[in-house]
Amino acid sequence: MISKHMTAALIGSALLATAAIAQTPNATMNNNMTAPAAATSSESGYHxxxxxxxxxxxxxxxxxxxxxxxxxxxxxxxxxxxxxxxxxxxxxxxxxxxxxxxxxxxxxxxxxxxxxxxxxxxxxxxxxxxxxxxxxxxxxxxxxxxxxxxxxxxxxxxxxxxxxxxxxx
The missing domain is CATH 2.30.30.240 (PRC-barrel domain)
Structure with missing residues (x-):
């Protein structure tokens, strides 16, 4: 019975780790993208x-x-x-x-x-x-x-x- 719970916990952890890795951008994606321009909240740029x-x-x-x-x-x-x-x-x-x-x-x-x-x-x-x-x-x-x-x-x-x-x- 313990082995069933351990197996379920390991499978759940593996699924969560896979989802987290899939959401992390990789290095090649970052090299192809440019950073967005910094937004300013000051009114001086829009006077x-x-x-x-x-x-x-x-x-x-x-x-x-x-x-x-x-x-x-x-x-x-x-x-x-x-x-x-x-x-x-x-x-x-x-x-x-x-x-x-x-x-x-x-x-x-x-x-x-x-x-x-x-x-x-x-x-x-x-x-x-x-x-x-x-x-x-x-x-x-x-x-x-x-x-x-x-x-x-x-x-x-x-x-x-x-x-x-x-x-x-």
Whole structure:
């Protein structure tokens, strides 16, 4: 009876050792692989970059400081470059909202807070982007991880008359 338990223990140990050896990379595998680049957790390497999580929900105004809607999504190409922003327009609290896609390079991003439509502000301040209508400048926001809002040169009616954007399934 003891020999049955000893045999079972030896077989179990051999199976465990075999599994552990199979998981250990061998020397030839290590020679063919390169070490991954060291990741940095410091913000200094990414200073001036914007967080995509903060871009979604960003308010969009026009040149006359009328609120057009907010960014609902960002569309990237296969290389990771942002090609378009999906903007939710119309509706009330998301009900009846319509989605339109606008070229990302047509948006200007502003650091300074927008003011009411009677004042000035949404079209002023430090902007950045690749819009052809205004030169791009460096962001000087107090929070370098996202701008205050975006500006798109269109009226609310023009934006609402654009083709509706629908996600294909």
């Amino acid at each position: 001036g970059s914007w967080r995509s999580s903060k871009m979604v929900g960003l308010n969009v105004y026009n040149d006359t400081n009328d609120k057009l809607g907010s960014i609902s999504d960002l569309l990237l190409d296969k290389n990771g470059m942002i090609k378009a922003a999906v903007i939710g327009v119309g509706g009330f609290l998301g009900v009846g909202e319509r989605l339109v896609a606008v070229p990302f390079d047509k948006l200007k991003f502003v650091d300074t807070p927008a003011q009411s439509a009677s004042g000035k502000g949404a079209g002023t301040g430090t902007t950045t982007g690749s819009s052809t209508s205004a030169p791009a400048t460096t962001t000087t926001s107090s929070n370098p991880w996202f701008p205050d809002h975006a500006v798109f040169s269109a009226t609310k009616q023009q934006l609402e008359s654009m083709p509706e954007f629908k996600y294909s399934t």
